[in-house]
Amino acid sequence: xxxxxxxxxxxxxxxxxxxxxxxxxxxxxxxxxxxxxxxxxxxxxxxxxxxxxxxxxxxxxxxxxxxxxxxxxxxxxxxxxxxxxxxxxxxxxxxxxxxxxxxxxxxxxxxxxxxxxxxxxxxxxxxxxxxxxxxxxxxxxxxxxxxxxxxxxxxxxxxxxxxxxxxxxxxxxxxxxxxxxxxxxxxxxxxxxxxxxxxxxxxxxxxxxxxxxxxxxxxxxxxxxxxxxxxxxxxxxxxxxxxxxxxxxxxxxxxxxxxxxxxxxxxxxxxxxxxxxxxxxxxxxxxxxxxxxxxxxxxxxxxxxxxxxxxxxxxx
Numbered sequence: 001x002x003x004x005x006x007x008x009x010x011x012x013x014x015x016x017x018x019x020x021x022x023x024x025x026x027x028x029x030x031x032x033x034x035x036x037x038x039x040x041x042x043x044x045x046x047x048x049x050x051x052x053x054x055x056x057x058x059x060x061x062x063x064x065x066x067x068x069x070x071x072x073x074x075x076x077x078x079x080x081x082x083x084x085x086x087x088x089x090x091x092x093x094x095x096x097x098x099x100x101x102x103x104x105x106x107x108x109x110x111x112x113x114x115x116x117x118x119x120x121x122x123x124x125x126x127x128x129x130x131x132x133x134x135x136x137x138x139x140x141x142x143x144x145x146x147x148x149x150x151x152x153x154x155x156x157x158x159x160x161x162x163x164x165x166x167x168x169x170x171x172x173x174x175x176x177x178x179x180x181x182x183x184x185x186x187x188x189x190x191x192x193x194x195x196x197x198x199x200x201x202x203x204x205x206x207x208x209x210x211x212x213x214x215x216x217x218x219x220x221x222x223x224x225x226x227x228x229x230x231x232x233x234x235x236x237x238x239x240x241x242x243x244x245x246x247x248x249x250x251x252x253x254x255x256x257x258x259x260x261x262x263x264x265x266x267x268x269x270x271x272x273x274x275x276x277x278x279x280x281x282x283x284x285x286x287x288x289x290x291x292x293x294x295x296x297x298x299x300x301x302x303x304x305x306x307x308x309x310x311x312x313x314x315x316x
Contacts, residue, residue: 005030005155005186008062008069011050013043020046022209024060028188028202033181035200036190037296043209044190048157051188052080065154065186081148082157087140091133095124095143098132099150106151118146122176138169145176149185156180158189162196174199194293205299212299217292226250226290226298227266229273232258233283248272251298262294 006028013021021043028034028051036044049055052064053073062068067075089098099118103111119128122142127135132143141161148156158177162170174196181187181201189200197203197217204214213220231239236259243252243261248268253260263269277285 003030004028005032006051006062006064006188008051008064009060011047011057011060011062013046013050013055013057020209021050021057021206024050024211026051026204026211026214028186030186031181031184032201033177033187033189033199035197035203036188036206037192037197037203038206039300042206044206045159047206047211048159048188048190052076052155052157054080054082054157076155078151079154080157081151081153081155083144083148083159083161085160085163087132087144089132089143089147092131094129094131095119095135096128098143099146102147103150108150114150118150122146123172136169137165138172141165141169141173142176145173149180154185156185156187156189158187160190160192162191162193170196194291194296197292205296207300213295221290221292221295224290224295224298225264226262226294227264227269228260228262228288228290228294229269230255230258230286230288231261231283235282239283242276246272246276251294251301253294253297260288260291260294262290262298264298 004027006026009025011021011024012019024047036047038044046055050057050069051062053067053069053076056070056073061070064076065079069076090101093101096115096119099115100111103114108114119125122145124139124142124146127139132140135143162173165173170193177187177189178199191197200217202214202216203220205212205220213223215223236254240252240254240259243249243259248263248265249261249272250263261269261273273285
C-alpha cells in the first residue's frame with residue numbers, strides 16, 4: 001500500500017467558460033489532515049470534489065486512494081465521507097434514528113449497533129433521542145460527522161464544517177478529526193479559520209483558482225519571506241495611512257490595539273521603521289514573527305483575480 005492518498009497533476013475545471021481551478025498539482029499523504037484556505041469563490045470546494053472523483057476535471061490526471069480520478073471515480077466515492085456546509089440529515093428524526101437510517105442506506109452490518117457505537121464515540125449518549133432539528137450548531141456538527149464515518153471511509157471531505165459553531169465545539173470537533181487521522185483516515189477540509197488551519201498537518205492556499213502555496217504551516221510562513229513588526233501607541237489610524245505609502249511596507253493589518261506591519265524586503269522595512277522611530281516617539285515598535293494570517297493577506301494582495309482578467313480581456 002502506498003503512503004500517498006492523493007496525487008494529482010495540472011487539474012483544471014471551468015464552469016460556463018470561466019476557469020474556476022487552473023493547473024492544480026498536489027500530493028496528500030495517507031492519514032494527513034490537509035486544509036484548504038482561500039476567499040469565497042476561490043475554488044476550494046471545486047478542488048476538493050475533483051481530488052476525490054466527485055467532479056471530473058476538464059484536464060489533468062491523478063489518483064485518489066489508489067484509483068484513477070478520471071476512470072475509477074465510482075470506486076473512490078464508495079470510500080469517501082462527505083460533510084457539507086449545510087446540515088443535510090433529517091431534522092424530524094432523532095440522533096439515533098438518523099444514524100440508523102444512514103447505516104441502512106450504506107449497507108452497514110448491524111445498523112443499530114453501528115449507530116450506538118457512533119453515538120458513544122462522539123459523546124451523544126444523553127441526546128440520542130433528541131430530534132436533530134432541536135440541536136445547536138455544535139451538536140448538529142457532531143451528528144453530521146458521526147453519519148460521515150458510519151461506512152468507515154478512508155477519506156473524509158469536510159467543507160467548512162465549523163462555520164457558525166462556538167469555539168468549544170470547534171475544538172472538540174478538531175480533537176475528533178485528529179483521532180480519525182491517527183487511525184489512518186485522510187482528511188481534506190476547507191476553512192476560513194486560521195486557528196483551524198494551524199491544526200492541519202499541511203495546508204494549501206487557493207486564490208482565484210490557483211494553488212499559491214502548500215506545505216506545513218511552518219514552511220508556508222517561512223517561504224513567504226515576510227518580515228513583520230508590531231507597533232502600538234496613539235492614533236494608529238493616521239499611522240496606518242502613513243505606513244501604506246512607506247517604502248518597504250507591503251501590508252498593514254490591525255490586530256486589537258496594535259498593527260502588524262509586514263514586507264518582503266526586510267532591510268528596506270527595517271530602515272523605514274528606524275526612521276519612523278527617530279521622528280516619532282509616540283509609538284512602540286517590536287519585531288514579531290509573521291502569522292499565518294499575515295501570510296495569507298499578503299498572498300491575496302499579490303494574487304491576480306482571474307475573473308477580473310478574463311472580463312478585461314473580453315472587453316479588450
